[in-house]
Amino acid sequence: MHFTSERRNGDLIERQFVLGEIPGMLWTPARAASPVPLILLGHPGGLNRMLPRLAARAEPAAAQGFASVAIELPGAGDRPASASAADARAALQRAIAAGERPSEEVIDRLILPLVEQAVPEWRATMDALLELPEIGGPVGISGGVIAIGVRLAHVEPRIAAAVLFAGSYVPRSIIEEARRVTIPLHVLLQWDDEGNDRQLALEVFDAFGSTEKQLIANMGGHTGVPHHAGENASGFFARHLVGVR
């Protein structure tokens, strides 16, 4: 991991980095006495475009004493595009436009390679960041492609809690993995999300093996998550990332 820039933004220190070929951004609280927990900020891809919104999530996290990190998704932004993913995405969009449910095969073809590639990248990012003296863990997941969050929560023991956003398609095999997830979960669902299948989202929530899981459904579409839902997610991280080390 190489840091390529650093600037002070209010009470945040923002550092751009590259991990191999993967660009990323790290936000840490400007004033922190001891090593802080780390939140992995998920997003739909296109890191540069997402930076203002990601910084707006990192800022209250820093006020709670947490570092936040985002990395570019495989195939997004300036990273090499995947022809197979583009093909699967086109098939998905055709199905949605025709008012049909996308087939399991199309969902698998779109999501599973993304999970296979993104999860090791997130784990390498954690390896590098947890070596910094100012970052101590534990690690929380905040949003992003839910299938990536499920796999990470399943395979990565350093992850202590996750806020997941039921806002994208989930392969059947990932729902099976959800049964083996046991960390505390805070699952956000937009009730009228046009790009989502509500019944499937409820099924994913039901599948999680965690004894502490909460589903929070709000009205509106994909981008309509109300401000107070973000505040509740902060309370969730405060309960599960502070003092659990």
Place this chain on the structure above:
Amino acid sequence: MHFTSERRNGDLIERQFVLGEIPGMLWTPARAASPVPLILLGHPGGLNRMLPRLAARAEPAAAQGFASVAIELPGAGDRPASASAADARAALQRAIAAGERPSEEVIDRLILPLVEQAVPEWRATMDALLELPEIGGPVGISGGVIAIGVRLAHVEPRIAAAVLFAGSYVPRSIIEEARRVTIPLHVLLQWDDEGNDRQLALEVFDAFGSTEKQLIANMGGHTGVPHHAGENASGFFARHLVGVR
């Protein structure tokens, strides 16, 4: 309405009252500069037995500057029992014990007479309490039999917001009434509630006409609502009962 006792309990003033034949309890903040909003505290019946838990809900509400009130349910506590309700409850429990879904007819027979009787009683309670100089409204609903909450939210314009607990059976006709409810709603669902039908609860939530509604599902059974869910409900009332008059 006649007040029959008054005592100071920390920062609360607790007053027992009777409204006609109906016993009730009013909690008001000991220190309040101006008339306060009022929260109707629902419960499953048996006011005396419920008083410690109701007081524990009234206390944080008073700290937010809200009065709270509870009245005995029709047919519960020392109020005359209904033979028809007892018969319907026995039929419901037989169905549940047999692993069957209770029939619409049984649910209607248990719940609709309760709604018909309880809603005018709540409205008479509001009439009396809103005449007190220390209580000004608006009025919020907090829990209790959800069918009563739906009817109240539908017919009573003084009710500005409701926290509803999807924890009892709901007649079909009440689901239809839910479509005409438009106030902000905060709906709590216990995902594994043994005395509840999860799919029906999701259907009720979906039916509400409110543009601002939030579903919060937590793990566990009927009495397992976590402490932080109560805190979120407080935040909901703070957003919708303060400064809206």
